[in-house]
Amino acid sequence: MITPDQETGTKLWHLVKNHDHSDHKEGDRGSKMVSEIYLTRLLATKGTLQKFVDDLFETVFSTAHRGSALPLAIKYMFDFLDEQADLRQITDPDVRHTWKSNCLPLRFWVNVIKNPQFVFDIHKSSITDACLSVVAQTFMDSCSTSEHRLGKDSPSNKLLYAKDIPNYKTWVERYYRDIGKMPAISDQDMDAYLVEQSRLHANEFNSLSALSELYFYVNKYREEVSARPERPAA
Structure with missing residues (x-):
């Protein structure tokens, strides 16, 4: 964008024009034009990534379209939460839904969506971080049981996937429901599964190094760890 200037003849601007400049007038469309350009690019980017986001959500929230069997630990954990709810006579389905959402998704x-560098040996740029934050926020909204009320003042990352979130919510509910219908996992099967996982990954971790880190942590906070909380007075 070029604006005439009396001294040099021209003045170069980036996409955002300085509104404190002397030639700024009421009703200037500069900022509005920038917003329109930003919105157009935002929607275009969302359209490009939509299939990948859908595939990610469908893979995570599905017992069939995973490429591999559902881990036994997930079924075992969700059944445990349902048992605890029954034990405490909690009949509100939203509570059970929230428990399961907080435990896994x-x-x-x-955490994995927001920080892919935890899993892959990659560098996460600031732009990538901002994009992944939008996907992660959509993921969290999809697991929520509350109704999302959006308005003109809502942030763009909320508005971007507003029409998709209801569909994603049905995927989450279907996922929890399908897991509930699966055969229960016995304690013996769970123990055997954990032993097998330990055998398969025995050479991938350094046990002595892990114990060393635990020792440094406990040694640093040994007073806090060994201290017993005082019992409240009767």
């Missing part, structure tokens, strides 16, 4: 998957 919001605890594990959001």
Whole structure:
């Protein structure tokens, strides 16, 4: 964008024009034009990535379209949560839904989506981080049981996937429902599964190094760890 200047003849601007400049007038479309350009590029980028986001969500929230069997630990953990809810006579389905969301999608998957460098040997640029934050926020909204009310003042990352979130929510509900219908996992089967996983990955971790890190941590906070909390007075 070029603006005439009396001294040099021209003045170069980036996409955003300085509104404090003397030639700024009421009703200038500069900022509006920049917003329109940004929105157009935002929607175009979303359209390009839509298939990949859909594939990710469908893979995570599906017992069939995973490429591999559902890990036994997920079924075992979800059954445990349902048993605890029954034990405490919690009949609100939203509570059970929230428990499961906090244990797996919001605890594990959001962290992986937001920080791919935890899994892959890659560099995450600031632009990539911003894009992944939008996907992670959409993921979290899809696991929520509350209704999302959006308005003109809502942030763009909320508005971007507003029409997709209801569909994603049905995937989450179907995922939890399908897991609930699967055959229960016995304690013996779970123990055998953990032993097999330990055998398969026995050479991938350094046990002595892990114990060393635990020792340094416990040694640093040994007073706090060994201290017993005082019992409240009767």
